[in-house]
Amino acid sequence: MxxxxxxxxxxxxxxxxxxxxxxxxxxxxxxxxxxxxxxxxxxxxxxxxxxxxxxxxxxxxxxxxxxxxxxxxxxxxxxxxxxxxxxxxxxxxxxxxxxxxxxxxxxxxxxxxxxxxxxxxxxxxxxxxxxxxxxxxxxxxxxxxxxxxxxxxxxxxxxxxxxxxxxxxxxxxxxxxxxxxxxxxxxxxxxxxxxxxxxTTLEFGNRNSEFGMEPHPINNKFKILFVGRHIERKGIRYLIEAAKYLPRESFEIRIVGVGDLTEQLKEQAANVIARNASDEAIQGGSAALPADIIFTGKLSPEALANEYKTANVFTLPAIVDSKGDTEGLGVVLIEAMELGLPIVASNVGGIPDVVIDGETGILVPEKDPEALASAYKRLAAEPELVKHLLVGSQKRIHECFxxxxxxxxxxxxxxxxxx
Missing domain, CATH: 3.40.50.2000 (Glycogen Phosphorylase B;)
Structure with a gap:
């Protein structure tokens, strides 16, 4: 009181x-x-x-x-x-x-x-x-x-x-x-x-109570999760482009939410798959197919909770958009951290208040699909790094959020x- x-x-x-x-x-x-x-x-x-x-x-x-x-x-x-x-x-x-x-x-x-x-x-x-x-x-x-x-x-x-x-x-x-x-x-x-x-405004429990500071289990593929409105400043188009640098047998991109750009983004994803399939045919089957890109649409709280539980990394590839707008803070990052996910995000706006590079997540330059892909590959290959980031993220939440x-x-x- x-x-x-x-x-x-x-x-x-x-x-x-x-x-x-x-x-x-x-x-x-x-x-x-x-x-x-x-x-x-x-x-x-x-x-x-x-x-x-x-x-x-x-x-x-x-x-x-x-x-x-x-x-x-x-x-x-x-x-x-x-x-x-x-x-x-x-x-x-x-x-x-x-x-x-x-x-x-x-x-x-x-x-x-x-x-x-x-x-x-x-x-x-x-x-x-x-x-x-x-x-x-x-x-x-x-x-x-x-x-x-x-x-x-x-x-x-x-x-x-x-x-x-x-x-x-x-x-x-x-x-x-x-x-x-x-x-x-x-x-x-x-x-x-x-x-x-x-x-956080989460309606479901803290993931760490179930898995502690261990990386989420990888079931067949390393799952990359985005949750948010499909608008320009979220930078989803660069996440889709990053699929070209991620082999399908090892990675999957899951895009949750809807917005003005949803249909345009789905078309872009289909073109990425089609281009690489064409390259594979030209090269006699030697070109690697890009990661699957799955659009889930808007989800119920229960379905969204399941996405967090089965993901291996949360990503926010935000940009400064054509209007000069960008992420003011990125509260969705705090929620993902609370649920025990390592973070890969762009170094723009208020995101660095949440994601301290190498301590609570990995920051990459905006509009850089190759840097995004490299960060995902690094987390998939280094479980000890994931553990380090999860410990750091919980400390950051306790101190600030x-x-x-x-x-x-x-x-x-x-x-x-x-x-």
Whole structure:
């Protein structure tokens, strides 16, 4: 429990929050709020409505929904990031004005009644501006939490930069999900930035309780697992290209999830197989066939748990995409580490906060299929290296990515700004 003299009530503001109990939106935010509540804080959430959704409760936490358009148009958030939706449908930008105005007055109304000690605004553009009126009017400290996406808007919309600089200047504390994001904040304004990563949101048990620090058994083939949305910044196309350097009799690539690029990636995988089959025919059967590439689609929690249990390595071949976007942290890496898998990932964005090369996993340059393949081959051939990485990854999780530690540090910052 928190001390009576410290923070007691927090209003958390975000663009997305689960709409119903089974909703899988932002599981890390839901889990963090559950742990804040467990620590003794009284939490309320302010988030936009989705197609007319009214205020409700999730996990015993009141979720205040603000309306900003007719119900049929209230789909600016949820299910896909607002920037992506706006890029595909530019007219949605018109909803940003009523979104901010409606949220602004809803925030004042909530703060007048709830009287929070802290306002914690995630994705400061535009949520800092939803929070500022209430923060000034009721003299409530404002904490901003950056996740990277809002900072990338600066590249496309120059007018966002001064708005973010001003918002940072009005905050009493600033959180960042990774050192990569923190660096971008400091480039805008030289302020202290607290590193506040996420912990795991796994629904199934820790794999290490079953296998300890031993490498997962290799049954016929060394299985390479990717789990995530099929979007450009995940770098899946380079994982598919890596199949060319991995012999089929020894390796298998399993790609879990769906996304805008799924069909394109399946076509690419078929072309990789076809090209190598053609080369084999030309060379009289001497060319090695590439590793099998299996697309599983979206999986149930039970099926996903089985993928982790039968995999030998987890991979995230992320890149800086054509929009300048990349991984802010890579919480899926933390989950894979908790389940006893060694990691191979790209050295971009916030990934190095999780994967320390040679200690908790193997980092490779982005967009380099041969480097990916070499890392997988190395892990398949060196079980002692795998053991070393598994021990290192558990140490890293214990030091940085347990929810108890994350929430304790967060509450310490809350209490500091209240003094």
């Amino acid at each position: 928190t001390e009576q003299s410290g923070v007691q009530k927090v209003l958390v503001i975000g663009s997305v929050y689960p709409r119903f109990h089974e909703d899988a939106e932002v599981p890390w935010l839901r889990t963090s709020i559950a742990h804040l509540k467990k620590a003794g804080l009284d939490i309320q959430v302010l988030a936009p409505a989705y197609k007319g959704l009214k205020s409700h409760e999730i996990d015993g936490v009141k979720v205040n929904r603000f309306r900003y358009a007719p119900a049929k148009w209230e789909f600016l958030t949820h299910e896909e990031g607002a920037p992506s939706k706006m890029a595909n449908k530019p007219w949605l930008q018109l909803l940003a004005i009523p979104y901010i105005i409606s949220g602004f007055f809803k925030c004042i109304k909530i703060c007048r009644k709830f009287k929070p000690d802290i306002i914690h605004a995630h994705w400061p553009f535009p949520h800092a501006y939803i929070a500022l009126g209430a923060a000034k009017l009721f003299k409530i400290p404002l904490v901003l939490n950056f996740h990277g996406a809002e900072l990338l808007l600066i590249r496309k919309k120059k007018w966002v930069k001064p708005l973010l600089k001003f918002a940072i200047s009005q905050a009493q504390a600033v959180f960042a999900n990774s050192s990569f994001t923190a660096g971008k904040i400091k480039a805008l304004r030289n302020v202290d930035v607290e590193w506040s990563p996420y912990g 347990t929810w108890d530690g994350i929430i304790q540090r967060q509450i310490e910052v809350y209490n500091k700004v209240l003094k």
